[in-house]
Amino acid sequence: MDLWNNENEASLWITIPEWIEQDITPSTIAAVVQGGCESGAYMPAVTYHTASDTMNEHGDAVLDYLNETLGELPAVPQDVSWSGLAVHFLSTAVFLWCSTAEHELMYCDDTITPDSELFLNDAHGVYIPQLFAEQVKREMVTGVTDEDWKTLESGPDGEWYWHCWEDVLINAEIDDGTRRWTLHQDGDLWIVPIR
DSSP states (O other): OOGGGOOSOGGGTSOOOTTSOTTOOHHHHHHHHHHOGGGTTOGGGTSHHHHHHHHHHHHHHHHHHHHHHHSSOOOOOTTOOHHHHHHHHHHHHHHHHHHHHHHHHHTSOTTOOTTOEEEEOGGGGGGHHHHHHHHSOGGGEESOOHHHHHHHHTOTTSTTHHHHHHHHHHHOEEEOSSOEEEEEEESEEEEEEOO
16 A cells, blocks of 8 residues: 555554544554654644543553553653643554554555455456356446457456456446445455445
């Protein structure tokens, strides 16, 4: 996944702790890892009143996360105020979580999201295009010609089977009456909602 150019909510791919804003994006996560919260990448962790409110509501969870991740709580700076202490612990926790989240997101396929649906698993191998042609409700599909359907139905021994399938993956759209979908194959065949 290209984190820097992804402004979708990261919660489409990973679970966000309750002490981080639920609409945080992959690009914000990457920015936090690069410059820390204090760079302005994630202001809720460095704005005194917001950090204090977050620690007031979720402080136990934040401290537990820090203790589990680091094996101990980070050292407390000298002469720090209560609000400064909230910023210190929360920004440290956010940075650590973002570092882990960045690694997880890098290996996610940003095409497949939780609202995508598996159509055929890769156990069907070379027969996926043929099975797609046999199982999909064709009246819902656009971008596929009658000739394409015949080619796919003929199976993987047909001369134009794979060329046709590439075209179908690019051009086909499914409209179920409430939402439009495209196809994506990464071994498994998925239908992916069009945003």
